Structure formats: structure tokens, C-alpha cells
Amino acid sequence: MDTGTHVVMGIALGGLATLDPVVASSHAATTSVLIATIAGSQIPDIDTVLKLRNNAIYIRNHRGVTHSIPAVILWPLVLLAVIFPFFPAVNLLHLWAWTFFAVFLHVFVDIFNAYGTQALRPFSNKWVALGVINTFDPYIFAIHVVGIFIWIFGANPGYTFLIMYFVIIGYYLLRFRVRHKVLLEVRRIVPDATEIIIAPTMKFHQWRIAAMNEKQFFVGKAVKDKVEILDLFNRIPVPETPVIKAAKKDKNLSAFLSFSPVYRWEVDEYDDFYEVRFIDLRYRSNGHYPFVAVVQLDCDLNRISSYTGWVFSEKKLRKKLSIIPS
Template structure:
């Protein structure tokens, strides 16, 4: 989820935690515990200061893993104990554990996903039923916070909200299944589907769709039950070993291949004899442009002149960033 929603979750948990007698003595300690706990797994965002490849390879990775889901609450409890002194460390730790767990848990429902099961497996868990920012979830949480602030009992406000959100998630899973079935039905007579991706947008009835078949890639959107494929491209295998042996160890290419769950590639010869290898994530098509790509530019001598990975929303900006690197 986005930062604003995680903060709203932290404030909501703070409201509920005020009813714990061991937490009610210091509202500041309670709020700090729950809000920090709701945000701390995303502390890996600082990796973006280094470069995109490092950020993409690690964001929602180890900081959302099993060991860190256990470690973060311990660190928060120690911090709260040092700052606020007279607090019940056990209850602080338990509430911090709940906040951290919920952060990691809700993130698996996005398209980006997390490596929540590390070190058991490094696989990205991407259930893709809730957009990174879901306006309905955010609005419901904010409404609950307002009702609590004007004096309603937190149990009266937030327990029904938990039930509403549970039902909302079930609805999103059913919608995803229905759209996937509809999308497959629309192409199944012509091709054999190999991989299917269906993910939400900020609009409740609009979903992103990407389907790879034996022969073609189909990319489009659903509007209710109406499926519109805006891009159909002949599918090709990965570049030959002649190309891949030169780019496979580039950190931007390696990061893309590890992160992206459905993609295609292009090899374009340049006027100067260089070759551009472009890997295109099919999940992010908007206004005719694929915004998440990885690019490696090979010179005539098969050396990587420059490479790039990241989100860019126009070809012009992409080329500027590419050569800036």
C-alpha cells in the first residue's frame, strides 16, 4: 500500500490500542508505536538514493521478510522504552508486532507484492487485487478516524470497518477471477494462454490485463465486463545467447528479470551499429506507453555503453534518463 494508507492504518490501530489499559497511560507512546510500526517496513525506500536497480531489487524485500517482521517490533519496543521510560514493554511489543504484520500482510495484495516469505523463498508474492493506493480503503479508514476523533468509541467505529474491509477484499478477489475468465474466453479460440496477469487500477471497475500466449502478447484493460485489448504483439523468445551473454550480468537487466512477472523484449539496431536490448513489463501500459522497462545499449564491440531500469511515462523522458546514466 502507499504511505498515506499505512499512516491511516497506524492511526486506526492507535485508536483501538487506547482501549488497552496498559497502553492508555501514554497516548504519545501508543501513537508512536502504532504509526512507526505501520511505516517501518518501508524504511528500505532510502535505497532509492543509490539507484533504481538497488531500490527495485530490495524494496519490499528483506525489510518485509519473516526475520524483519519479528525484528522491527523488538526495535520499536526498545526505542519506546528508552524514550518514554514508564511503559509496559510487553504490550508495546505486541501492538508493534500487530502493526508491522498488517503492513507486510496488506502489501501482498498489490501488484508490486513483497518477499514476505524470505528466507523460506525469495519469490515475490503479488496477489494483485488491491491497487497500491485504493481510494475506497483510504476513504473508509479516514472516515473511521474522523468518527473516532469526534467522540465515538473506537470499537464501535473500527470493528465494523474491519468487517467491511474483509468483505471488500473478497469482492476484489471475485472481480479479478471474473475478469480473468472473461479475458481468457475472448482469446482462447485463437491461442493457448501461457501466462495471465489481471491487476486493479485506482478505478473500482477498471483493471489492467496482460496475457501471453504461444504466439502473441495481449495487453489491455477491462471496463466492467468489457475487455479492450489495446496492444497485440507477436511473441518472441528471449534474445539469443549472443546477446544475453553480454547483458545478463548487468545489474539493471538482472533486477528486471527477477522482479517482473510478465514481460517481452525488443532488440533494435541503431544507426551507429549499436544494439538496444529493451525488456518491457506488460503490467504497466498507459496511454500507449509502457512505463516500466529495463534497457541495455550494446556497442559494436558488444560492450554495455549504458543501461537503465525504472518507471518513465514518456519515450522522451526515458531517453533523457537513459543517457543521463
Template sequence: MDTGSHLLFGASLAGLAMLQPEVANSPLLAGAVLTATLVGSHAPDFDTVVRLKSYASYIRHHRGVTHSLPALLLWPLAIGGAAAGLFGVWEHVLTLSLWTMAAVIFHVFLDWLNVYGVQCFRPFSKQWHHLDILPLFDPFLFAVHSIGVIAWMTGAAEPGRLFLAVYLLTFAYIGVRAWHHAHTVRLVKKELEIEQGVCHIVPSLWWFHWQFVLETADTFYNGTIRFRDIRVKDVYTKDQTHPAIQATMGTDGVRAFLHFAQRVHVRLTEGQDGYVVHWRDLRFWHNHKLPFGVDVQLDSDLNVVSDRLGWTKKAWDPPYV
């Protein structure tokens, strides 16, 4: 999810920690827990520093090693120990490490629910896993946790029980969204009369509003879902046989893109000076546009002139991944 949401959930986890009497009765320990959960909630995204090298490096490494199974243990040990030393509460280092672990695991879990996905089973698998249940920013979860934090900070409610209710509501909400997602996938396949294709349902900021991509052996179908109204908007056929397309396979941008992308469509445009090959991930289709991919320019002899990998949309424009 987005950075603001992760930090908010770190704060609400610190409120949940008030269920422990030793935390609730010690302002010093409570401050250490808050520090640990805030840092732990953001720590897996420290890998964004690779963006300084190149966007291709970012695609390869973001939500990778720092979100892996070993990281679920290493982050809590490092952050919990640092918080214990900073606040001088070494006798509570286990408590700090466990709450940090909760923050890290919740971060990775939320990223798993997103369309972008996460390589959460490394080192055993480098496959991207995504459940396509929540958008990058979920207004409902943000509102619920914000209300909880405000109530805690203003003294309007006892934090332990308050955030127990908040987290029970959070997981119930995620469960409902998961059921609705699976139900909607079945509706799309039934509407298009395609049972064997791979279908991705991409959530929006609004409940009951989705968009989809359904892939068959030779075709992609993209469209929108508004409640039970399912409409196909674009149809793409598969074709990767042109020599110009094959000539782009060795570029760094295309390799990084194919490492991450799943519903891959490639299109060729020809000009007087050569070709431009457009690689796109159709999961991120929106309103007849394909905003994520890599464009490779070649001369008439199929030599690569340039390539550009990334998004062609504003951060606040859909899709929210």
C-alpha cells in the same frame, strides 16, 4: 501501499487498540501505542534508503528482507521496546510489541495485495508474491480510515468500537475485491478463449476498471476491462534470440530487472551506431505504453555503452503500483 496510507492505517490501529481498557484508560500508554503503530506501519519501508545507492539496488532490496518472516518478529521487538522505554511504560512492553506486530503484518499484507508484490516468505523463498487485488493507493480504504481517524480526534465517536467496525469493513472490502479479481481473470480467459495462459489483472483507482496481460507460450495480450467489456489493445510476440539481446544479459540493470520482472518482453531497435535493447515488464502496460523496464545501448560491436533502469511515467500516472 503508499506511505500516506500506511501511516493512516497505523493511526487507525492505535484507535482499535482502545478496545483494551488499559490503553483506553491511560493517555500515556495510548500515546506509546500510537507511536509504536505509526512507526511499525512504516518500518518495513525503511529499506527505501538503498535508493541512494542506485535504482538497481532499490529493485533488488525493496520489499525484501524488511518484509520477510523474521522481520515480522524483529520489528515489533525493536519498536515495542523502544516505545516502552521512551514513554516509561515497561510493564506494557508486550502490549506495545503486539500492536506493533499488527501494524507490521498489516503493512506486509497490503503490499502483498498490490501488483508490485513482496518477498514476504524470505528466507525460505525469494519469489515475489502479489495478489493484484488493490492499487498502490485505494481511495475507498483511505476514505474509510480517514473518516474514522477524524471522528476519533474530534471526539465524535468512541474509538475502540468505531475502528472495530472500520477494520471489519476493510477486510470485507478486500474479500469482495479478491472475489471480483478472480472472477475477472476467468472472464478474460473465456473471452480470449485461452485457458492455459498466465493472466494478471491490474487494478485501477476505479472499481470495475482493470487492465490485463495474458501470457501464452509465444505471445502476450494486453488490454482493458471496463465492467464486462474486455478489449485486447496490444499483442506482443516473444523473441530473445538476437545476439544484441544476449549481450545485455550481464549488465547490472538487466540482472536487477529480471530479478523482479515476471511478464518479460524484450524489443530491439537498430541504429547507425549500434543497438538499443528495451526490456519491459508487461504487467505494467498502460494505454499502449510500457513504462517500466531497462534500456541498454550497445555499439555496433555489441559492447554495452549504457543502461537505464526505472519508470518512464509520472508518479501520479497509471498503472498504480
């Protein structure tokens, strides 16, 4: 989920914790748990700072080790080491339990996004992405905000957020049902599909679709359970040519390939350089595929420049590659 949603989730968990008699027994206990749940709802995303270095490191590591099983165990201990000295009289076990729940819930809800997490590390590096909830879901965010305002106006926070979470669980189940209908329709259109990726958008009834069979890629969208195929590409294996081999050594392309499961590729040859481009097919937007990896090589196959990330126009891509468009 996005940062804002994780913040309101942390506040909601702090309110829910007041159902715990130990937490509700003192102002210090309630305050310490609220601080801990807000911090616990944020700390797995500390790897966002990697984006300050470069996109390749961010893409390869975001929602990786910081969302792993060992991290879920260690993050609450790190937070307790910071918070507990300020509230030495509170019950340490209950403070840890609610902190752990906040960290666990952060990782758990991220699994439902299309981006997913490597939550099974160290047992598996596989990305777990159920593709049911958009990274920012306006309904989930709004439900949390409403609950917080009800709390501010004097309602019991524990019961308010308990009811809220029952509503959200129902919302998740509804999203699974809607997605399943879309999946059945895609299977009807592409009966020999070997892989189908359905990604949510911020609009409840709209989904992005990327599917493949042995010979083709299918890119489309769904509105409610009506599926429309928008682009069709022949599935051509990536050749092991010297140009491709040299490009794959680049850190940006390597990061892209470690993350993207459905992509097509292009190689363009110019007078004095080659350009290798890999295009993720999951994020089609207004006829454009914004998530790419591009490597430019000179005639001796030495790297000139490269980039991976989101770009929404060719002009911006050329700027990131530091080449003036002709």
C-alpha cells in the same frame, strides 16, 4: 500500499488498541502504543531509501528482505528499543503485541497489491502478489480518514475502527469477487492461457490485463467484467546472442528481469552502438508501456549506458540514457 495509507492505518491501529484494557489504562500506554503502531506501519518501507542510490537496487530489494518473516519478527524489537525507554512504566508485552500487529499488517496488506512482496523469505524468494488492491486505493484511504475524523470529534476510537475494519474486510471480499469475474472472462477469451496477470487500478471497475499462451502475449483492460484486448505480440524467446548476453550482465537489466514476469524484448542496431530494450507488459497506460529496461552497448559490446524504471516518453528515456535524440 502507499506511504499515506500506511500512516492512516497506523493511526487507526492506535485507536483500535484502546479496546485493550491495558492500553486504555493510562495516557502513557495509549500514547506509546499510538507511536508504535504508526512507526510499525511505516518501518518495513525503510528500504525506499535505496531509491536514492539507483533504480536497479531499489527494484531488486524493495519489499524484499524488509518484508520477510525475520524482518516482521525483528522490526517490533527495534522499535521497542527506541520507544520503551521513553515510557518505562507501560506494559512491555502489550506494547510489543500492538507494534508486532502493525508491522505484520503492513506486510500483509502489501500482498494484495500487484507489486506484491517477498513475504515468504527466507523459505522462498517468490513474489507474493494477489493483484486485488491498487497500491493506492482511494476507498481504503478515505475510510481510514473518515474514521480518524470521527475519533477527533469524540467517538470511541476502539469501536469506531473495529467497525471500520469490518467494512474494509467486506470491501476486500468484494474486490476478490470482481477480480474473479474478470479472470473468468479472460480465460474465455484466451482459453489456452498459461499465465494471466490482472492488476487493479485506482478505479474500482477498471483493471489492467496481461496474459500469455505458448505463442502470444495479450495485453488488455477490463471495465467491470467486460474485457478488451488492446495489443497482441508474438511470443519470441529471448535469444542467447552475444549482444543479449552482454546486455544481461548490466545491473539495470538484471534487476528488471528479477522483477518482471511478463515482458517482450527488442534489439536495435545503429552505426556505432546496439540498444537492447525489455518492456514490461503489465503497465500499459494510454498506449504506452512505461516500465522498461534499456542497455546500450558499443560495437565491442561494452556498456555505454543503461536505465531501468518508469518513463512516459521516448524523449525522457533518451535524457536518462544521456543521449540527445536525433
